[in-house]
Amino acid sequence: MTVTPAVEEEEKKEEKPKEKFKFSFDYFNESRLGIFALVVGAIIAVAAFFPSLPAFVKGIGAIVVILWGADSVRKTARYGLGTGVPSIGVLAVGFGLVGATTGMAIGSEIYHYYGSIGILGVLAGVAFMAVVGYVSGVLANSERFIGMKIPGLERGMAELAMAGTLAIILECSIVAGSWYIGDILSPIKGYNIAPVAFIAVMFILAGFGMLQPYNSCLGADERRGRTLLMAIEIGGINCIILGAVATMSLGAVQGVPLLVLGAIVWVVFYRAYMKACMEESYAAVGTGLIKTLGG
Amino acid sequence: MEPITLVIILVCIIIGGMLGSLGVHLLPVGGAPAAMATATGIATGCVMLMTGSAVTGLFTASTVATFWESNPSVVLVSLSGGVGAMLMMGFTMLIANLIYIFGAGVVPVSGRAAVDPITKESQTEYKTPRTDGHGVPNVCFYSGMIGGLAGGFGGALIYVILMSGEYAGFSIETAVIVALGIFIANAILAAYNIGGTIEGFHDPKFKERIVTGLTCAFVVSLMCGILVLIAIETGTLGAGGVL
Amino acid sequence: MPVISLFAWMLVIVFLAFIACMFEDLESDTGSQSNPNSQVQLAPEMGYIHRYYNKAISGEGLSYALACTIAGTIALLLLLKFEPVYGPKAAILAIPVGAAVGSISHMIRASVCYPGREAAHKRFEQPIYLDVFYGHLVPIATHNFIAVICITGIAYIQSHLTVLSGVSGTSNPFPLPLLCLIWGITVGAIGSSTGDIHYGTEREFQDRPFGEGRRVIYHGQICRYGDCGIRTSKDVVAFCAKYGGPATGLTFGLIVLFENWRTVIGMMLGGLTGAAWNPGIAAGCGIGLGIAVAIVLIVLNTWLVRWARKKYGPFVGE
Numbered sequence: 001m002t003v004t005p006a007v008e009e010e011e012k013k014e015e016k017p018k019e020k021f022k023f024s025f026d027y028f029n030e031s032r033l034g035i036f037a038l039v040v041g042a043i044i045a046v047a048a049f050f051p052s053l054p055a056f057v058k059g060i061g062a063i064v065v066i067l068w069g070a071d072s073v074r075k076t077a078r079y080g081l082g083t084g085v086p087s088i089g090v091l092a093v094g095f096g097l098v099g100a101t102t103g104m105a106i107g108s109e110i111y112h113y114y115g116s117i118g119i120l121g122v123l124a125g126v127a128f129m130a131v132v133g134y135v136s137g138v139l140a141n142s143e144r145f146i147g148m149k150i151p152g153l154e155r156g157m158a159e160l161a162m163a164g165t166l167a168i169i170l171e172c173s174i175v176a177g178s179w180y181i182g183d184i185l186s187p188i189k190g191y192n193i194a195p196v197a198f199i200a201v202m203f204i205l206a207g208f209g210m211l212q213p214y215n216s217c218l219g220a221d222e223r224r225g226r227t228l229l230m231a232i233e234i235g236g237i238n239c240i241i242l243g244a245v246a247t248m249s250l251g252a253v254q255g256v257p258l259l260v261l262g263a264i265v266w267v268v269f270y271r272a273y274m275k276a277c278m279e280e281s282y283a284a285v286g287t288g289l290i291k292t293l294g295g
Numbered sequence: 296m297e298p299i300t301l302v303i304i305l306v307c308i309i310i311g312g313m314l315g316s317l318g319v320h321l322l323p324v325g326g327a328p329a330a331m332a333t334a335t336g337i338a339t340g341c342v343m344l345m346t347g348s349a350v351t352g353l354f355t356a357s358t359v360a361t362f363w364e365s366n367p368s369v370v371l372v373s374l375s376g377g378v379g380a381m382l383m384m385g386f387t388m389l390i391a392n393l394i395y396i397f398g399a400g401v402v403p404v405s406g407r408a409a410v411d412p413i414t415k416e417s418q419t420e421y422k423t424p425r426t427d428g429h430g431v432p433n434v435c436f437y438s439g440m441i442g443g444l445a446g447g448f449g450g451a452l453i454y455v456i457l458m459s460g461e462y463a464g465f466s467i468e469t470a471v472i473v474a475l476g477i478f479i480a481n482a483i484l485a486a487y488n489i490g491g492t493i494e495g496f497h498d499p500k501f502k503e504r505i506v507t508g509l510t511c512a513f514v515v516s517l518m519c520g521i522l523v524l525i526a527i528e529t530g531t532l533g534a535g536g537v538l
Numbered sequence: 539m540p541v542i543s544l545f546a547w548m549l550v551i552v553f554l555a556f557i558a559c560m561f562e563d564l565e566s567d568t569g570s571q572s573n574p575n576s577q578v579q580l581a582p583e584m585g586y587i588h589r590y591y592n593k594a595i596s597g598e599g600l601s602y603a604l605a606c607t608i609a610g611t612i613a614l615l616l617l618l619k620f621e622p623v624y625g626p627k628a629a630i631l632a633i634p635v636g637a638a639v640g641s642i643s644h645m646i647r648a649s650v651c652y653p654g655r656e657a658a659h660k661r662f663e664q665p666i667y668l669d670v671f672y673g674h675l676v677p678i679a680t681h682n683f684i685a686v687i688c689i690t691g692i693a694y695i696q697s698h699l700t701v702l703s704g705v706s707g708t709s710n711p712f713p714l715p716l717l718c719l720i721w722g723i724t725v726g727a728i729g730s731s732t733g734d735i736h737y738g739t740e741r742e743f744q745d746r747p748f749g750e751g752r753r754v755i756y757h758g759q760i761c762r763y764g765d766c767g768i769r770t771s772k773d774v775v776a777f778c779a780k781y782g783g784p785a786t787g788l789t790f791g792l793i794v795l796f797e798n799w800r801t802v803i804g805m806m807l808g809g810l811t812g813a814a815w816n817p818g819i820a821a822g823c824g825i826g827l828g829i830a831v832a833i834v835l836i837v838l839n840t841w842l843v844r845w846a847r848k849k850y851g852p853f854v855g856e
Binding site: 084085086089090191193197198199200201203204205207208211212215216217218219220221222226230233234237241244245248270273274276277278280281282283284285286287288289290291292293294 | 600646
Binding site: 082086091094095096097099102109112128131135136140145146148182196197199203 | 483
């Protein structure tokens, strides 16, 4: 008689399904993530002027900025762009190239003539590009011009332009030690090429960090937490490649910690992403036949 | 730097950007449906095609620019870039037609015009019903060649005006990345303007959207050009390269 | 003599270009990337569960630009380290290692796409087949490796042509990673424009009649059964290697051939071998040759379309 209630209780406990832990970014909703990434990115970009800042701090800044870019792409491309998701990611880094060149030039000149206050000059490039991005968004959205009618396109394009500019500035300073134009354009110690020769890989790595997450997770049941996991994982791959370049251009003291950071970030977030995908799909089976629904 | 040089650089950047945008409007792009022979044009996205042909032209333009010791001739280098892009578009469209005709067994016809405006061949009775045309008919071919010429010329023009010692005098890599950035921005805005697919200059969409497209290209190129002028005026990137 | 070696290296570049673009197209068919992938994406939404590998990294131009640029960067790092010691022989180590790193990064990128896209198809009841997932990663990596190593080789030869051929002033001024980016974008754009037609129109809708375009109502109803059993993306490659792949390789090879050939002929006419070097004539001859080739292409296309119209005749049926 006294045995039965205990058995019933045990069965009830086993029947209640265990709540699965879903990695999500709920605290960092879209506005908070933007402000956080902008502040962190701007601070690290300004501090990146000094070669003594370790490369892995700049790497963390690059990952945060790429995460912001991927979130902006997701926000803007949800409503259907007509040409596909990769175009807006490449637009971000295309703007970023022009903005980064201008920002680094302004910052270097003010530093050369006026001293340390000049390091804030790089943010002038970011600010100019935000204006250009906003105007492009107005051109793309307003009825009198292109008229795409996507909610939040102006804000999205301004954010993307800023994210692209910060990403290129941070990556340039990882390879050259600092974003001072003198360091970027003059040859690396002991070799006869300048860090600007690696601009191609910086451009395409940053672009992919922003465009791939939403493009690869596109579908009816896409979830923001999973998509942003992939963005951090791609940031990890970027840090591995840039760490290899920094090992050659700056030495092993700067380059190897960045490589190790990239490897750790990649392993952790790749496993988290794959686990999330396999658990949240309809079924993950070893093999099987196919069916046709709807008759 | 003298004001007249700065004005020339700004005008050339604006012309280069607008030519890039014009090139996108002229290319016959069918998008994803064209790969399934459901729409006329080349089976890819317009941004990738325009960028691909423009960088091929840029490659030839950079080789030709080294013929001169310094101060390359702007017109000849830009024309080399334009012809390079035009050849790339020509070969791509010709082999695509070979695959359509012999691999898929369809006749290249246009879905937007009942009669080809240049060769006066009729189109509708050769078209598969319930599709929007297939292949790359003659008028799309001509439109694509002109579009390649325009886009390649624009991209190479921005590159040579930034790299030439007579004008901006950037280092070669800096000139390439700034040219690529401005060109890509213009090409993508033009792609948004046409909504992803267009058949060429005979498409009614072309007449409707070309003025808007060129206006947007003008505004964006103007803003980017002003930023480039600010960068030149700082004196860090110009001839000599380093402060 | 040195000018002969210039032409010889140019022919090596053209040969590498043929192979590169052919394998680029086959690799994009292995993973079902780019334009025909829109049908593989649409099929579960219309109720047709499939066993294709839904690889949606981005367009082919960008993904090949990425793989080739990473390969070029690693190759450049190794060249800078070993060239002072070994001379041009350092390229034998640098180019394959760089291409391997590029291909591995491409494979990792491809491996995150299939679970991501199919997890987003949860409500359409499309499962993730683990044997499809594991079985396609190595073919993707190997096809990509051949394409990337050829592109890196092309970029290396073009940026070091002065040393390799002995004629001064012929190297391209761009650094190696930038040349890899340029050819990567071009190879991807060409592969997406030509090879995808054979995959999309023929192989994906193989049960529809040959000789007509695929109507809009057929979209999504892709062919999911193979010769014996259910089709996976590996079965697509063997079919497209018969027509789509080599045709794509032919396109890129011809483009590279005519670009380099008209530049070298222009240089010779401008006085490369003689005494006086006139850059204006060199550039002008190159442009003139290019326009002549363009006119030949226009004539060829006009004749080809006219021949097809005469032979095939108007559309028969409904």
